[in-house]
Amino acid sequence: MDQTGHARLAVVIGGANGIGAATARLMAARGWRLAILDKDTNRANEIAAELQGRAFHADVTDLPSLEALAARIEAEYDAPHALVISSGTFQDPVPPDQTRPEDWDRIMRVNLDGVFFAARAFGARMAARGAGSIVAIASIIGLGGTPLHAYGPTKAAVINLAQSLAGEWGRAGVRVNAVSPGVTLVARVLARRQAGARYAGDPGQFTALGRCVEPNEVAETIEFLLSDRASAITGTNIIVDAGWDAARGWAMYGGVRGA
Ligand SMILES: NC(=O)c1ccc[n+]([C@@H]2O[C@H](COP(=O)([O-])OP(=O)(O)OC[C@H]3O[C@@H](n4cnc5c(N)ncnc54)[C@H](O)[C@@H]3O)[C@@H](O)[C@H]2O)c1
Known part of the structure; x- marks a missing residue:
């Protein structure tokens, strides 16, 4: 809400x-109005209907269409006060010589x-209006070396x-802030774990808290940063990883001690 009790608009890409x-x-529950932007139009429509918001088809790799969409949302709906850029694409942990150029390009295009493009399209308008977040x-994968040779550099x-x-x-x-989640149990990650793909065992075993992150725990941090409660915080990166980064150095001593 702003000072006049008007529900602020958040764009979630x-x-x-x-x-x-x-x-x-979470933002809808905290009183924000929502615009859901995604290339997955069906799911975007479902989430928007659930939250009484609006859905828009968007592909973050297409700058002209994002700029047109930013203008359209402002004209037809409202000027967004908040922007979340959560679109992403992923890769397998393969050696560099198996990192195919087409995968490199896809990951650079979407993740970087x-x-x-999204920050430019919406952020320039926020700056012109004099307010926004x-x-x-x-990702924690952006904090150090991993076998994700394209994904890591984008993060x-x-x-x-x-x-x-x-x-x-x-x-x-x-x-403008970044949030770096650790392994977060979204449906995509749960499906991959069930298929036995990617991780050696339970990735939660490598964290200080001994577990993975829930999507809502990342959402809490994002909503905080977007709100006026974070009014002096800009240019930072908040890690939400159940202590994965903190526990990394324990590997050579046999791992974090049990309870
Ligand atoms: N889940 C994790 O463990 C984890 C950990 C660290 C960082 N992240 C990051 O969090 C973000 C969200 O990941 P997630 O796990 O929720 O993934 P997800 O696959 O559940 O959601 C990603 C969304 O991005 C959309 N998208 C993909 N390409 C797009 C494009 N070109 N234009 C518009 N939308 C597009 C997809 O349709 C999907 O709805 C990503 O940036 C990811 O790298 C996730």
């Missing part, structure tokens, strides 16, 4: 599934170009981009 959908649900979803770049854009638009009243 990638809001049809996973962390984006959890964030949209897409974050920049943006959260881009990075490291998103953390840096949030800092750069925070400096660019801070005086215009726009805050």
